[in-house]
Amino acid sequence: MTFRQPKLLSDEPATEDSLGTHERIATALAALIDTSEGGKSIRLDGDWGTGKSTVIQILKRLLSKDQTPQHEKNPATWMFVYDVWVHSGDGLRRAFFESLVKDLLACGWIRPESDSERNWKQKLVTMAGKSRRVTKLSWPQLTWRSRLVLALGVTCALLAPAAYSLLAKMLQDLPTPQLWWLIGLSAAVLFSLVLGASAPDLRVLLTRSTLDETTETLTDPEPTSIEFQEEFERLMMDVLNPREHPKRKLVIVVDNLDRIEFDEAKQVWTLLRSFLDNPVFRESKWFKRLWLLVPIANESHFSKLASTNEANPAQGSTNILEKVFQVRMSLPLPMLRSWKDFLAQKLEDCFGADVDGSYEVIARLLHSITAGAAPTPRKLIVFVNELVALFTERQGDMPLSTLAAYILSRDLTRTQPWQVPVELANVLYSPAIEQDFATLFLHAEKSADSLYLLIMPNLTRALEMGSPDELSKILHATPAAQDILDRHLIERFSRMSQSTEEAQREQVIFFAFLRALAMFTDSELSDGIPTNFLAHIRPRIDEIMKRLQSLDLSNPSIADGVSAYLKLTNDSTVAAPTVNRLLHQISAIPEANSSIAAAAWDNWTRSLVELLSVEEVHACIDIMAGQRILLPAPIERWAIICAGLEADTSPGFILDMIDISTDDDKLADWIASESLPMHIDNRAGTVLQQGLRARGSGFFDLVTRKIGAIIRTRADLPRSEIIVCLTYLLEVSNEYTRPFLKELANEGKFVSWSMNDPKGGSIILDENFIRLSLLYIWTQDGLTKNFPNKSIALMFTNSIAGLFKGMSSTSSIAAKVSAEFIARTKIYDVLPIIASISSGSNEILEMIISGLCDDADFLSAARMELYGNLDSSELSLLIGQGADVVRNLLAQVIKPVESPSSPSSEQTDI
Incomplete structure (x- = not known):
């Protein structure tokens, strides 16, 4: 086929009408x-x-x-x-x-x-x-000294010959010493005159010129x-x-x-x-x-x-x-016949006469994708110029209609870049067109080897999707695919291992490749492929892993990627240090306060849980016996992570492996500020719970000291907010909260909180007073009256005693509130204290115990102490002065669990 070089069209406005309108x-x-x-x-x-x-x-x-x-x-x-x-x-x-x-x-x-x-x-x-030109002139000004020097100089110059003749006659008989003395005196006088002249005087005498200055201004x-x-x-x-x-x-x-x-x-x-x-x-x-x-x-x-x-x-x-x-x-869009004629004319201008009917095919291809909207003349000219450029590149080795179809396919939705869209296939299709499209996509030479080139896009897709199944299908389809994969992996992995920056930037693609390459660890997927295929690839994988600075948890498939790495290396002693290092260098999400980052953090958290739940990854951490993984997350996000892990059914060991990178003091400040007033979702309690788990009782004490400082300095805090704060502290740990509550009780805080006026007044007998009473007697192991104000102390303790002796008209409410509060905070050992205070009036205590029996945790603890043969050191309910009263009341409502062989074993308690 003889190639004829076409020429590009001009996009200049025409002077003749080609479309009729x-x-x-x-x-x-x-x-x-x-x-x-x-x-x-x-x-x-x-x-x-x-x-x-x-x-x-x-x-x-x-x-x-x-x-x-x-x-x-x-x-x-x-x-x-x-x-x-x-x-x-x-x-x-x-x-x-x-x-x-x-x-x-x-x-x-x-x-x-x-x-x-x-x-x-x-x-x-x-x-x-x-422009404007301005010229400025200036002249020298003579002082009296300069005028004197100038006058003397001129006079001396004019009279010098006469003076010389006169002096020669007068001094010819004068002795030599006197003559030298007269010359010296004259020189001294002249020297003094010159030396006494000022710098401006000398400048004027020496230069004797004017100053010219010209400026030009543009407007x-x-x-x-x-x-x-x-x-x-x-x-x-x-x-x-x-x-x-x-x-x-x-x-x-x-x-x-x-x-x-x-x-x-x-x-x-x-x-x-x-x-x-x-x-x-x-x-x-x-x-x-x-x-x-x-x-x-x-x-x-x-x-x-x-x-x-x-x-x-x-x-x-x-x-x-x-x-x-x-x-x-x-100006309307051109009609169908008009733009088709216009297109045919432009094609003829560039490529010559239509000898094989291609121009009509091209017009039908274009019409198939316009969806009823006619193309504009400019679009047609641009399209023809693109066709000229592609035709020149191919040097005429493909039909013009095929080139036109490929250009039009660029703007259509396709599964593969070389796939022929349905709209165009309905007009033009041949067995070789997909091969031609692939050749055009790769800018390759057209030959029988073009089918060989079709493997590469499929192979790349399988690797980037991380699909071991698809990669296996491609490798089994033709032996050439193995060579292409080998060359492609060496090229990509070599580039990734060149620098730390490159490895970090390509991390998502790298782990996708590893997920796909995991097929070599599956005997079914890798059947028929040489077992040593990855032998020279594994060192490159290890090198990239060593160059990675941190794990990017925004990658939703990070867990599968790390797991694939551990499978491919097949040597935990080599891989464990690398994985352990990367786990301790997890990267954060930027712009933590943006709305987009919230969803990104959710994905980040999900990836973290999935990653730490992988058995092989967990084993790496166990092997290395490393410290907790410090997460670079904002405290607000850390609260969400902790809450999610606490509520989720994920393995509990994850919380034992992680902590936030924030220091103790800053984290404690955040918890204290979130505690008063308490956030609606109690996120401070969640963070404190994890802080106690990860950082110990010292951190818990630091938080209570900061909360105590707020309570002592802010008299405007409602007691309801304070009780909510103290309640969540008990929920986290009643053991470590008790000393803090004892400090507050000894300072008289509980008494002041119970009054309608902190400086004195009456007791407010409401639900908050019931909770305060329970906290007070539990903290003090009973009623203590050691307060500076004896009358207020007596009124406070008498109100508590009256509450638990059932002397109030709202005993049922007091029992219900007490049972709920005890069940929530698990201060079960307050029951014997109530028994000792009630002094035999056990009506309200019976109602409290009855309400507590609806709580599964309390029921289990009570049954264990009643029937578990525990040592005295292991008891928490049945201790103290009123323990016998509580035991008797519990025995009345809680029965021992029958043995499994007993017919009544299905009947549980109460």
């Missing part, structure tokens, strides 16, 4: 301008590439077609096209005005060698840049809006003077307004309105001979320019546009 619209516009009075604005609507510039070129030709030869240089109607895109960035008014004046000079409307020409040329020079050439309107009016009066030029008409076209930046377009719009919507100009006769034509492709963009309503531009623009534009014409 341009000439009709241009003719209508020319008729309106010829027969109607001016002073009007026309908007020409049409999508990008539909040929608005072509309409303008045809209109220009129509307006000048009746000009006689003698009027070609001085036409009756002239069109001035101002391309705002070309002049983008220039001074708007100056650029517009200069372009207009030069255009009018070129068309002869401003007569050559006339005063008008000289005037406007001078105006252009003035607008191009204004801003951009005229103001008022200056522009004045000059524009003068220009229009000059070229559209009805007395001198009664038939002249000027058409101003402002093109490409919707291609420039919005701010510049806004300035152009303001410029247009300054002389089109100007009531002063409307009274002028020249205004009736002026027309404005504005092509518009993006109406919404133009509406924003004209709108005065920034919130809703469409509402404020309609009336303004109707006022400014009195005529509106629309």
